Amino acid sequence: MAVSWKKDVDAALNEAKTQHKPVLVDFSAAPA
Amino acid sequence: MPIAVHIKENPAGFHRFESVWTPTALVLDENGKERHRIEGYLPKDEFAAQLTLGLARVAFMQKKWADAEKLYDEILTKYPKSEAAPEAVYWKAVSHYKNTNDHTVLGEVPKTLQQKYPNSVWAKKAIPWAA
Numbered sequence: 001m002a003v004s005w006k007k008d009v010d011a012a013l014n015e016a017k018t019q020h021k022p023v024l025v026d027f028s029a030a031p032a
Numbered sequence: 033m034p035i036a037v038h039i040k041e042n043p044a045g046f047h048r049f050e051s052v053w054t055p056t057a058l059v060l061d062e063n064g065k066e067r068h069r070i071e072g073y074l075p076k077d078e079f080a081a082q083l084t085l086g087l088a089r090v091a092f093m094q095k096k097w098a099d100a101e102k103l104y105d106e107i108l109t110k111y112p113k114s115e116a117a118p119e120a121v122y123w124k125a126v127s128h129y130k131n132t133n134d135h136t137v138l139g140e141v142p143k144t145l146q147q148k149y150p151n152s153v154w155a156k157k158a159i160p161w162a163a
Contacts, residue, residue: 005036007044013064016033021059022067022090026081027051029039 059086081107081116097131118152121145
């Protein structure tokens with residue numbers, strides 16, 4: 001199952017708050 | 033809600049959460065409060081177990097004791113050999129106690145940890161609960 005990663009941090013945090021969902025933040029330095 | 037932050041594409045996002053190394057993963061609650069941090073690579077099952085620890089912590093801090101207990105139990109069922117397992121034994125019991133006020137569940141924890149995870153720091157942490 002593919003994960004739909006979000007890149008706009010503020011927008012994603014707002015969405016999480018609205019939907020009452022926890023958040024996973026993945027920090028990476030790997031080439032895209 | 034999965035968010036990807038690349039150090040070169042979004043250095044501000046990297047520093048915003050005081051991330052100091054990659055890979056790092058954070059579990060936040062719905063208000064953006066950090067509840068669990070995973071620094072460094074982990075194999076798939078260890079990572080999944082740590083993520084579940086994070087979700088359990090989110091539920092615990094929201095005082096959703098039954099939900100937390102269920103998530104800690106999920107770690108023990110799916111990833112019993114993971115590094116997260118002894119911590120899950122400990123916090124599963126605490127969650128149960130918080131939910132029921134039944135302290136007898138805590139008394140079982142030292143024995144369980146000594147039998148299954150004797151070298152874990154959580155076995156030491158549970159020593160005061162020994163009957």
